Amino acid sequence: MDLPPANGTNNHLLRTYREALARLEAEAPPAPEEHRARCQALLQRLRPADTEAARTAFVHGTPGLLAAHTHYFEGFALLLAAPHGTAVSVHPAREKTSRLLFPPDEAPWTLPLDAPVPPDWPLEVVLAFSVLRHCCPEQAFDMAVFSSVPPFAREMRLASLAVALTHALQPTADRSDAQLRALADVIERCTGFPFSVAYLLAASVARPGTFVLIDAATLEHLELEAPPPDVLRWLLLDAGCTLLPPPDHHRRQRALAHQIVEILQRRGFRELTSLRELAYRDLSRAQALLPRRLHPVLRYLVSENHRVHHMVVAIRQQDWQKLGSLLLMSHAALRYDWQASCAEADLIVEVAEAMSVEGIFGASMNGYGNGVLVAGRPFQLPVYLERLQQRFETHFGRTPEAHLI
16 A cells, blocks of 8 residues: 555554545445346346346446547547446346336336337436347346446446346347447437447456557457556546536537538548547647637547547556646546536546645546546545545535545
8 A cells, every 4th residue: 555654743644544545445346246146136026936047247337537529530538447337137028028126216117018218217227228129129028237336427337237238138149349339329319418339348348457448430449457556546526517518519519520520621631531530740730720619629539539549658657647647638628628527527626636746646527427537546545535525515515425446
């Protein structure tokens, strides 16, 4: 454990923060085997005497370090394998009605085989039945879900649910690129938000203790070993944003990205087919050819793709200060260029940046929802959390939910 040297003046603080870190570690999610066992126990509530033929799958959640919008132009994404995950157990139903037990709901959700999925049901319930219809349109199933992924980490939770359910329903099916893209389309129809296939691929292949680099164009991936937990740890925080852009905002941004490519093709970049092909050194020249209103979208997408490559270098060189700086730059771009942050997330990042010389390397908003990832030395994370809670309570009258990764 990376602890400061003890002396007569800091022994009390050392003990206090050691205890605080131990409390965070004590709240770790159950092991994959425990996820599966709890899920199978839930399925037994639906089928008390008949679960021998049940199939159960578990996948890890994968929060995106730099993955929020780069997939719009088939760019690159970098994700982290978390200990949190989702398990799903399924069994063919006796009748032509599917049932889903999804805690904290005590009663199962039921859907006849010939009935449409009600769009006003909870999002995760809608997604589960939609994935079932996508994979097995002619068959009803009893299903149970147990997930330790926090609900506020929306992409991470939805991706792990969709992939685990697909694996349980189709355990022998080939995991083709086309299937992953079709699954991303299912999620996009349920949420209204553009959804990255990178989250689905990462959930399919990620191992604990690794980062996953994904090429959204080819769906090739590369695993990078994460450092030992006594060197670098992550906090996943719930910003609880009171104001976030609606789905239309992100769909408009995606349309603008396509418009940018069309304009650049007519004005000198004739061979350009995607913004992933635009080199960072050509960004200024490309901006000069575009209306000013398109500059922020172009700048965000090209620079974020550039940051992914630099973060891979930082991980390989074990340069955690550089990794943190890239996170801070990513959040600034998300806030000012993509215009998709909120006051709560900005404060979480601001407190992290203020501790950049004290062992907190950086922070950035994660995806569309309320999640913010903070990277730091493990012993400094309780110090950071204490300062953040004080500031957060003052500004927003509450403290953010926190999970150690």
